[in-house]
Amino acid sequence: MATTITRLLHHLALLLLVVQFADAVFVPKTKNYAVLKPQSWGTTYIVHANFLAKPPHFGSLKEWYRSMVTTHASSTRAASSSSILYTYDTVMHGFAVQLTGDEARLMSSAPGVIGVYEDRVLYPQTTRSPGFMGLEPGNGAWKQTDFGDGVIIGFIDGGIWPESASFNDSGLGPVRSGWRGKCVDAHGFDANLCNNKLVGAKAFSAAADAVAGRKSRGVPSPRDKDGHGTHVASTAAGAEVRNASLYAFSQGTARGMAPKARIAMYKACSENGCMHADIVAAVDAAVKDGVDIISISLGRSFPIAFHDDVLAVALFGAERKGVFVVVAGGNAGPQAARVVNSAPWMTTVGAATVDRLFPAHLTLGNGVVLAGQSLYTMHAKGTPMIPLVSTDGINSWTPDTVMGKIVVCMFGASDADGILLQNAGGAGIVDVDSYEWSRDGSALYSFTLPGLTLSYTAGEKLRAYMVSVPYPVASLSFGCETVISRKNRAPVVAGFSSRGPNPAAPELLKPDVVAPGVNILAAWSGDAPLAGVFVPDGRRANYNIISGTSMACPHVAGIAALIKKKHPSWTPAMVRSALMTTAGTVDNRGGHILDNGHTDTLGRTDNVRVATPLVAGAGHVHPDLALDPGLVYDAGERDYVDFLCALNYTAEQMRRFVPDFVKCTGTLAGGPAGLNYPSFVVAFDSRTDVVRTLTRTVTKVSEEAEVYTATVVAPEHVKVTVTPTTLEFKEHMETRSYSVEFRNEAGWHREAGWDFGQIIWANGKHKVRSPVAFQWKN
Ligand SMILES: *[C@@H]1O[C@H](CO)[C@@H](O)[C@H](O)[C@H]1NC(C)=O
Ligand SMILES: *[C@@H]1O[C@H](CO)[C@@H](O)[C@H](O)[C@H]1NC(C)=O
Numbered sequence: 001m002a003t004t005i006t007r008l009l010h011h012l013a014l015l016l017l018v019v020q021f022a023d024a025v026f027v028p029k030t031k032n033y034a035v036l037k038p039q040s041w042g043t044t045y046i047v048h049a050n051f052l053a054k055p056p057h058f059g060s061l062k063e064w065y066r067s068m069v070t071t072h073a074s075s076t077r078a079a080s081s082s083s084i085l086y087t088y089d090t091v092m093h094g095f096a097v098q099l100t101g102d103e104a105r106l107m108s109s110a111p112g113v114i115g116v117y118e119d120r121v122l123y124p125q126t127t128r129s130p131g132f133m134g135l136e137p138g139n140g141a142w143k144q145t146d147f148g149d150g151v152i153i154g155f156i157d158g159g160i161w162p163e164s165a166s167f168n169d170s171g172l173g174p175v176r177s178g179w180r181g182k183c184v185d186a187h188g189f190d191a192n193l194c195n196n197k198l199v200g201a202k203a204f205s206a207a208a209d210a211v212a213g214r215k216s217r218g219v220p221s222p223r224d225k226d227g228h229g230t231h232v233a234s235t236a237a238g239a240e241v242r243n244a245s246l247y248a249f250s251q252g253t254a255r256g257m258a259p260k261a262r263i264a265m266y267k268a269c270s271e272n273g274c275m276h277a278d279i280v281a282a283v284d285a286a287v288k289d290g291v292d293i294i295s296i297s298l299g300r301s302f303p304i305a306f307h308d309d310v311l312a313v314a315l316f317g318a319e320r321k322g323v324f325v326v327v328a329g330g331n332a333g334p335q336a337a338r339v340v341n342s343a344p345w346m347t348t349v350g351a352a353t354v355d356r357l358f359p360a361h362l363t364l365g366n367g368v369v370l371a372g373q374s375l376y377t378m379h380a381k382g383t384p385m386i387p388l389v390s391t392d393g394i395n396s397w398t399p400d401t402v403m404g405k406i407v408v409c410m411f412g413a414s415d416a417d418g419i420l421l422q423n424a425g426g427a428g429i430v431d432v433d434s435y436e437w438s439r440d441g442s443a444l445y446s447f448t449l450p451g452l453t454l455s456y457t458a459g460e461k462l463r464a465y466m467v468s469v470p471y472p473v474a475s476l477s478f479g480c481e482t483v484i485s486r487k488n489r490a491p492v493v494a495g496f497s498s499r500g501p502n503p504a505a506p507e508l509l510k511p512d513v514v515a516p517g518v519n520i521l522a523a524w525s526g527d528a529p530l531a532g533v534f535v536p537d538g539r540r541a542n543y544n545i546i547s548g549t550s551m552a553c554p555h556v557a558g559i560a561a562l563i564k565k566k567h568p569s570w571t572p573a574m575v576r577s578a579l580m581t582t583a584g585t586v587d588n589r590g591g592h593i594l595d596n597g598h599t600d601t602l603g604r605t606d607n608v609r610v611a612t613p614l615v616a617g618a619g620h621v622h623p624d625l626a627l628d629p630g631l632v633y634d635a636g637e638r639d640y641v642d643f644l645c646a647l648n649y650t651a652e653q654m655r656r657f658v659p660d661f662v663k664c665t666g667t668l669a670g671g672p673a674g675l676n677y678p679s680f681v682v683a684f685d686s687r688t689d690v691v692r693t694l695t696r697t698v699t700k701v702s703e704e705a706e707v708y709t710a711t712v713v714a715p716e717h718v719k720v721t722v723t724p725t726t727l728e729f730k731e732h733m734e735t736r737s738y739s740v741e742f743r744n745e746a747g748w749h750r751e752a753g754w755d756f757g758q759i760i761w762a763n764g765k766h767k768v769r770s771p772v773a774f775q776w777k778n
């Protein structure tokens with residue numbers, strides 16, 4: 001159990017597991033997290049106000065907010081110190097303040113208040129990846145877009161390490177005029193560290209400080225203390241850096257997906273996690289400053305309805321201002337229905353592998369060699385044959401039990417555990433991937449002592465050997481190299497990547513796409529130990545290799561920057577459509593992309609199963625094709641309002657998105673599934689529900705006149721009819737609508753479950769593919 005907690009902590013802090021603290025299954029017990037417990041006198045609440053309802057006698061919104069606090073929170077510290085932590089005025093209107101539960105209830109019925117959200121903690125969830133994605137200097141997407149030059153990506157994350165070579169601005173012109181962002185001067189962060197690459201850096205910590213019961217002194221610093229923010233920013237938009245590596249691993253030229261895009265960091269996380277009130281302030285500032293794209297590798301662990309999710313509400317405001325929003329879908333796979341950040345105004349990203357292995361071997365006393373992987377960094381030497389021991393966890397790691405032995409952790413172990421084991425005298429560590437969320441053994445650690453990671457299946461062989469002999473022994477050996485090869489089947493969707501169906505709106509397919517998110521090399525903070533901030537790890541490095549949907553998200557942010565550069569006038573929905581309809585479902589061996597998270601009834605990983613659209617969305621992003629999608633499915637505020645109306649949100653709930661909302665007018669034909677989205681979900685509810693008809697509108701974005709013909713791939717017992725079957729376009733930006741009739745011919749004999757198909761509009765030049773997921777409810 002203790003190991004479990006350590007491992008979980010490690011994933012929270014470093015592997016960027018996307019977890020909302022209040023929902024976490026385990027309660028971490030380290031003192032680092034003690035500050036998270038709200039003080040008894042109050043919790044932070046975000047009070048969402050309808051600015052249209054401000055009584056005229058208040059001169060300003062702030063004056064009105066202050067009066068609300070005095071009226072409804074008179075007994076508290078909130079009133080006495082008049083401590084409004086933030087006011088929000090761009091993506092939504094309102095303020096953050098500390099209240100008691102009773103005061104919060106009172107506040108929620110105050111005139112003009114449309115929502116009161118209790119503040120929550122969210123946790124954060126490449127040399128090779130650009131090449132793997134088909135991005136090469138001198139041709140294709142990079143050439144067509146000048147490496148995304150000038151597009152500004154805002155990151156809501158844990159800060160930045162401005163000294164990193166990945167943020168060198170050599171060769172970049174000044175940031176565009178009209179940019180309102182800047183770098184703050186703070187303790188430990190000199191505004192002069194910013195340049196034409198890092199064009200903004202601000203920090204938001206009022207809510208975190210309030211919960212911790214501390215007062216922030218001076219301007220909060222955007223400096224990155226744990227590495228995550230630096231890693232994601234350089235993944236999306238890092239400059240070219242030759243000979244980057246983590247020790248000897250993944251050596252090569254590191255650069256982001258859009259090497260000339262500009263970075264603005266909005267720090268909203270600290271070692272204690274990221275508070276909603278700080279995150280919303282960061283989003284508000286990013287949109288006000290004028291970013292083109294927002295990248296958020298943070299999320300809850302359990303999905304909730306959009307109107308109760310203040311991040312979804314704030315990001316709706318960002319989308320209304322034309323900002324493309326890309327988010328991590330979460331690391332709660334492979335269980336179904338755990339995808340988060342799943343609103344239609346966000347582009348939701350899952351994680352997949354790249355074609356790179358870090359081989360290491362465990363040779364058992366009986367001669368059997370188990371293949372694993374490792375980022376063991378110290379030296380290439382392995383171990384001789386020494387005793388193997390399986391322990392209950394770190395509590396039993398005393399010199400008596402582990403001295404000179406290889407310790408097998410059947411329930412997983414991180415590099416942070418490795419440091420503790422090494423301190424107890426252990427000679428080696430074997431991390432057996434045995435959690436549902438990562439059975440595939442693909443997410444690796446940079447152990448400080450000889451150690452490797454085995455898949456669940458290899459772990460079973462090890463377990464069988466250990467019970468078969470009285471004194472099990474083994475040796476560890478390391479390739480200490482990186483193997484890039486077409487033989488390494490990739491991409492494969494990671495076991496931890498969160499999957500659909502989408503609990504917040506089952507008739508909207510999520511995630512949208514997958515991108516590289518396993519063992520990604522990117523820049524690191526000079527202040528951050530490699531194994532995380534919770535263990536005594538003296539190692540520092542300029543680059544680090546980590547995994548998570550946190551890493552997949554900025555890959556898509558960078559590709560979106562390339563698209564924005566080529567098509568500055570496209571709406572966020574058009575950019576997402578381009579990413580989705582050109583995404584691939586075929587891997588580097590020509591087979592269907594597989595799912596590493598599928599577990600059979602015995603709980604064993606079986607990566608023979610293909611990644612369905614519930615796992616991979618439309619597929620793996622393809623930057624070259626996304627620049628020229630042919631047709632796009634556009635949508636905007638009006639469409640999202642109709643979508644939320646189709647989810648039967650009340651007028652009160654709707655006003656959280658649109659303050660002047662009166663009532664639902666347009667009805668979305670086909671319910672929420674009728675949103676003009678590049679994917680389809682078709683739910684057959686009962687034997688009487690035999691026909692579902694959905695319509696879509698496509699916009700031609702290619703210059704030349706074109707004719708498209710529909711092709712359908714449908715499962716057995718579903719007849720799909722597209723009308724019309726050809727679409728002719730002449731003008732640029734011309735739109736055409738089509739309808740699709742899905743006829744259930746299976747009747748009620750069909751078992752409950754899912755089937756999949758696709759609808760493709762194509763001609764010789766373009767292929768516009770939409771996945772279709774069929775749900776049989778019966
Ligand atoms: C930035 O890169 C240029 C060109 O490679 C190099 O000359 C310069 O020293 C770098 N600057 C910093 C601060 O590392
Ligand atoms: C690349 O980096 C490695 C490790 O940091 C170093 O040993 C090597 O000399 C470097 N190679 C070049 C060409 O700079």
Ligand SMILES: *[C@@H]1O[C@H](CO)[C@@H](O)[C@H](O)[C@H]1NC(C)=O
Pocket residue numbers: 646647648671672
């Ligand atoms: C919304 O309400 C209508 C009418 O009661 C119902 O038919 C429909 O199934 C509901 N939709 C959702 C998504 O709950």
